[in-house]
Amino acid sequence: xxxxxxxxxxxxxxxxxxxxxxxxxxxxxxxxxxxxxxxxxxxxxxxxxxxxxxxxxxxxxxxxxxxxxxxxxxxxxxxxxxxxxxxxxxxxxxxxxxxxxxxxxxxxxxxxxxxxxxxxxxxxxxxxxxxxxxxxxxxxxxxxxxxxxxxxxxxxxxxxxxxxxxxxxxxxxxxxxxxxxxxxxxxxxxxxxxxxxxxxxxxxxxxxxxxxxxxxxxxxxxxxxxxxxxxxxxxxxxxxxxxxxxxxxxxxxxxxxxxxxxxxxxxxxxxxxxxxxxxxxxxxxxxxxxxxxxxxxxxxxxxxxxxxxxxxxxxxxxxxxxxxxxxxxxxxxxxxxxxx
Amino acid sequence: xxxxxxxxxxxxxxxxxxxxxxxxxxxxxxxxxxxxxxxxxxxxxxxxxxxxxxxxxxxxxxxxxxxxxxxxxxxxxxxxxxxxxxxxxxxxxxxxxxxxxxxxxxxxxxxxxxxxxxxxxxxxxxxxxxxxxxxxxxxxxxxxxxxxxxxxxxxxxxxxxxxxxxxxxxxxxxxxxxxxxxxxxxxxxxxxxxxxxxxxxxxxxxxxxxxxxxxxxxxxxxxxxxxxxxxxxxxxxxxxxxxxxxxxxxxxxxxxxxxxxxxxxxxxxxxxxxxxxxxxxxxxxxxxxxxxxxxxxxxxxxxxxxxxxxxxxxxxxxxxxxxxxxxxxxxxxxxxxxxx
DNA sequence: GTGAAAGCGCTAACAC
DNA sequence: GTGTTAGCGCTTTCAC
Numbered sequence: 001x002x003x004x005x006x007x008x009x010x011x012x013x014x015x016x017x018x019x020x021x022x023x024x025x026x027x028x029x030x031x032x033x034x035x036x037x038x039x040x041x042x043x044x045x046x047x048x049x050x051x052x053x054x055x056x057x058x059x060x061x062x063x064x065x066x067x068x069x070x071x072x073x074x075x076x077x078x079x080x081x082x083x084x085x086x087x088x089x090x091x092x093x094x095x096x097x098x099x100x101x102x103x104x105x106x107x108x109x110x111x112x113x114x115x116x117x118x119x120x121x122x123x124x125x126x127x128x129x130x131x132x133x134x135x136x137x138x139x140x141x142x143x144x145x146x147x148x149x150x151x152x153x154x155x156x157x158x159x160x161x162x163x164x165x166x167x168x169x170x171x172x173x174x175x176x177x178x179x180x181x182x183x184x185x186x187x188x189x190x191x192x193x194x195x196x197x198x199x200x201x202x203x204x205x206x207x208x209x210x211x212x213x214x215x216x217x218x219x220x221x222x223x224x225x226x227x228x229x230x231x232x233x234x235x236x237x238x239x240x241x242x243x244x245x246x247x248x249x250x251x252x253x254x255x256x257x258x259x260x261x262x263x264x265x266x267x268x269x270x271x272x273x274x275x276x277x278x279x280x281x282x283x284x285x286x287x288x289x290x291x292x293x294x295x296x297x298x299x300x301x302x303x304x305x306x307x308x309x310x311x312x313x314x315x316x317x318x319x320x321x322x323x324x325x326x327x328x329x330x331x332x333x334x335x336x337x338x339x340x
Numbered sequence: 341x342x343x344x345x346x347x348x349x350x351x352x353x354x355x356x357x358x359x360x361x362x363x364x365x366x367x368x369x370x371x372x373x374x375x376x377x378x379x380x381x382x383x384x385x386x387x388x389x390x391x392x393x394x395x396x397x398x399x400x401x402x403x404x405x406x407x408x409x410x411x412x413x414x415x416x417x418x419x420x421x422x423x424x425x426x427x428x429x430x431x432x433x434x435x436x437x438x439x440x441x442x443x444x445x446x447x448x449x450x451x452x453x454x455x456x457x458x459x460x461x462x463x464x465x466x467x468x469x470x471x472x473x474x475x476x477x478x479x480x481x482x483x484x485x486x487x488x489x490x491x492x493x494x495x496x497x498x499x500x501x502x503x504x505x506x507x508x509x510x511x512x513x514x515x516x517x518x519x520x521x522x523x524x525x526x527x528x529x530x531x532x533x534x535x536x537x538x539x540x541x542x543x544x545x546x547x548x549x550x551x552x553x554x555x556x557x558x559x560x561x562x563x564x565x566x567x568x569x570x571x572x573x574x575x576x577x578x579x580x581x582x583x584x585x586x587x588x589x590x591x592x593x594x595x596x597x598x599x600x601x602x603x604x605x606x607x608x609x610x611x612x613x614x615x616x617x618x619x620x621x622x623x624x625x626x627x628x629x630x631x632x633x634x635x636x637x638x639x640x641x642x643x644x645x646x647x648x649x650x651x652x653x654x655x656x657x658x659x660x661x662x663x664x665x666x667x668x669x670x671x672x673x674x675x676x677x678x679x680x
Numbered sequence: 681g682t683g684a685a686a687g688c689g690c691t692a693a694c695a696c
Numbered sequence: 697g698t699g700t701t702a703g704c705g706c707t708t709t710c711a712c
Contacts, residue, residue: 002483003458005689016699021691032697047482052456053393053402054689057704062393072418081412082441094453097437101422113434116392118343142387143342226628258628288566288598289629345705356683361707372681394705397688 004048012042024050056118064094065311066114067123068107070151072099073225074255074285076300077125080149083304084123091312093120102224104128108135121145121311129154129194145314149307150298151194152324159310159322163298165195165280167329169202172278172296173250177210181248181276187232187260188221189252199252199280218246222256229259237267251279254286257293299327344388352382364390396458404434405651406454407463408447410491412439413565414595414625416640417465420489423644424463431652433460442564444468444532448475461485461651469494469534485654489647490638491534492664499650501665503638505535505620509542512618512636513590517550521588521616527572527600528561529592539592539620558586562596569596573603591619594626597633639667 006020013020015035022031023039031039056062065088069077085095096119100107104127114122126132126148133153140146140158148160176184186203189196200219207214217240222232229251236246249264251257257279261271269275272292279286281295306325313320346360353360355375362371363379371379396402405428409417425435436459440447444467454462466472466488473493480486480498488500516524526543529536540559547554557580562572569591576586589604591597597619601611609615612632619626621635646665653660 003689007689017689018691018700019698021689022698025691030697035697047478049452049455051397051458051689052453053397053458054704055691057391057393057397057688057706058690058692060704072412073415075413078412078439082439097439099418099422099437112389115389118391118393138387262631285628291602343705347705357705358684358707359682361705362682365707370681375681391705394688395707397690397704398706398708400688 003051004043004046005051006048009039009043009046009048012046013038015039060118062118062120063092064096064117064119065121065123066096066098066110066117066119068098068100068110068114068125070100070102070107070125070127071224074253076281076298077150080300080304083301084308087304087308091308100127102127104131108132111135111139115139115144121147121315123307123311124148125150126153126194127151128192130192143318145311145318147307147311147314149303154194154197157322159314159324161303161306161310161325161327162195163303163327164329165198166202168280168296168298169199169250170206171329172280172294173203173206174210175294176248176250176276176278177206177212179248179276182212183215183218183244183246184248184250185236185246186219187229187249187251187256188219189224190221193224195280196252203250215244217244224253224255226255226259226262229253229256230263231259232256233260233263237263246275248276248278251277251286254279254281254289254293254295257286258289261289261293296329299329302327343391344383344386345391346388349379349383349386349388352386353378355379400458402458402460403432404436404457404459405461405463406436406438406450406457406459408438408440408450408454408465410440410442410447410465410467411564414593416621416638417490420640420644423641424648427644427648431648440467442467444471448472451475451479455479455484461487461655463647463651464488465490466493466534467491468532470532483658485651485658487647487651487654489643494534494537497662499654499662499664501643501646501650501667502535503643503667505538506542507668508620508636508638509539509590510546512620512634513543513546514550515634516588516590516616516618517546517552519588519616522552523555523558523584523586524588524590525576525586526559527569527589527591527596528559529564530561533564535620536592543590555584557584564593564595566595566599566602569593569599570603571599572596573600577603577607586615588616588618591617591626594619594621594629594633594635597626598629601629601633642667 006017010017010020019031019035020039023036024043026036067081067084072078081097088095098110100110107127124146133156136153136156146158148158150162152160152162188200204214220232220236222228249260251260257277261277264271264275271277278294281297286293286295310323346357350357350360359371359375360379363376364383366376407421407424412418421437428435436454438450440450447467464486473496476493476496486498488498490502492500492502528540544554560572560576562568589600591600597617601617604611604615611617618634621637626633626635650663
């Protein structure tokens with residue numbers, strides 16, 4: 001497939017490549033109105049499209065940012081992405097998108113792909129808080145601007161933005177406790193996701209604060225998806241003696257809550273009368289399923305603004321000191337429809 | 341930010357650029373084992389990454405495909421994308437992703453961006469079945485391989501894959517009718533989405549077949565989102581005399597169903613006793629909300645296979661005749677939990 | 681087995 | 697205002 005180049009246009013008009021190039025960028029300082037018009041005209045007629053790669057090669061800058069998301073099952077990261085895109089557009093940057101599908105191998109090859117395409121910077125929500133530590137470390141040493149968001153890599157010298165998972169969890173847990181719940185089943189996230197630790201700590205701390213003793217059988221480490229939530233809930237119900245039944249459920253993700261809720265419904269356990277459900281949420285997913293599920297949303301707009309700010313700072317000057325932003329828990333609560 | 345180039349490696353090793361280049365592609369025909377080892381070694385040490393744009397410029401082919409999705413609110417298109425990615429990877433292609441956010445202006449600029457990056461081909465699910473007709477026509481004339489999927493552009497000379505919306509709709513409608521429903525409220529999709537017409541036709545045809553007279557007040561044209569579904573449902577309930585209440589709801593999208601269901605619940609209308617809900621679905625969204633919603637899923641795997649096949653055919657030879665694939669209605673039904 | 685040189689499409693000094 | 701030239705990083709003849 002033959003693409004039209006400035007050379008072709010130059011030949012047709014009997015002028016030089018440089019003039020065409022100048023005209024195409026409407027450099028009215030150095031090219032006559034007449035020439036500009038002619039060039040633009042024939043370019044259009046011939047179906048000319050500037051070869052971006054040649055431009056980038058020449059400029060040694062692509063004016064594009066790569067963003068890497070762990071998943072696109074929920075719309076959380078996509079919404080974030082959409083906000084980021086608007087912000088970057090204002091600054092003259094484009095956005096390239098990749099999904100890792102919760103696989104750190106994929107994540108790594110996405111990073112490498114973007115690197116090969118010489119993106120000016122990278123926005124990453126990582127699948128795994130450890131697996132790629134060395135990889136990223138050497139990357140950052142090479143001077144490539146990276147900002148991690150939402151899911152970060154612990155201990156890595158880099159800029160990052162995340163929401164205050166500890167406080168958010170604390171808040172939701174207290175919500176359940178004030179609702180009279182005492183045996184709160186917690187579906188934790190997998191260890192390798194960076195937010196797990198903070199939330200787990202908050203779970204323990206809330207119990208302590210309210211003098212509720214910790215029961216290890218009430219904490220189940222599982223995956224982030226609907227199926228994981230369903231499986232965990234089923235396992236719990238099957239193994240738990242009636243007198244040790246939980247009276248509330250706290251989920252790591254809203255997808256888990258969705259799965260767990262289905263199991264409860266199937267077994268005829270009423271919500272929220274018998275059991276109250278709360279979950280951390282980035283999406284409308286849980287609330288969408290039922291207003292009886294209380295959710296906390298992470299402050300996305302602020303997160304995207306900060307991510308872009310930090311990234312552009314690094315791009316402007318790679319020696320900008322790294323900054324680890326933890327967003328205050330600006331929480332938007334959807335209260336339970338009914339209380340005890 | 342200075343990137344390492346083959347020139348740098350050549351200088352360090354005191355050999356020529358060409359040898360480095362050959363060594364990097366492990367051309368053991370023309371380079372000694374020894375040299376290859378040395379080059380690979382120092383390349384690694386120096387943190388060399390091949391500049392993909394220089395390669396592409398030289399090769400005049402990028403080995404990448406651009407995919408453009410209308411939305412990422414639901415996970416339908418992302419799942420499709422994931423399948424496509426696997427298939428393309430096997431053929432040595434990479435995938436670049438863009439989201440148009442249901443805006444045909446965005447869609448167009450995404451196409452242009454990919455074109456500027458000289459992707460080898462384009463996979464598009466379009467936001468609008470008319471708005472970009474001329475645009476695409478000239479694009480295709482210029483010889484750029486494009487395959488439309490799911491949402492196509494009517495009348496355009498091009499390859500495309502879609503599912504059999506007519507049959508799927510017919511099936512769901514009959515499901516409702518066999519369930520004893522007669523006044524089926526239909527939340528249609530907006531006119532500019534290509535699937536709307538087929539589904540509307542099926543709505544009418546099913547009624548005819550079962551000798552149910554058509555009532556225009558039972559068809560509401562609205563948007564695809566949750567809010568649209570909620571708004572349409574509210575409008576209907578507010579304006580409809582009690583004796584003209586519908587006994588079933590058929591939605592264009594699962595998101596609409598979600599919105600409508602919330603309104604129904606808020607008004608204390610029980611599902612599925614009073615009203616039965618069915619919807620076209622690409623995602624788990626609707627089923628996730630309630631097993632009482634019957635859904636039809638579009639056959640994604642087959643669609644991705646066909647899309648890739650058609651695209652690669654065009655890439656291999658742009659003069660391959662276009663093919664319009666309509667996938668047989670391989671439907672996966674989730675039956676209502678209860679029947680009348 | 682290796683090097684020199686040309687060129688992919690573009691921009692930006694530098695001349696005139 | 698326009699043309700000439702060099703070069704971005706790479707691959708690929710064509711010599712040797």
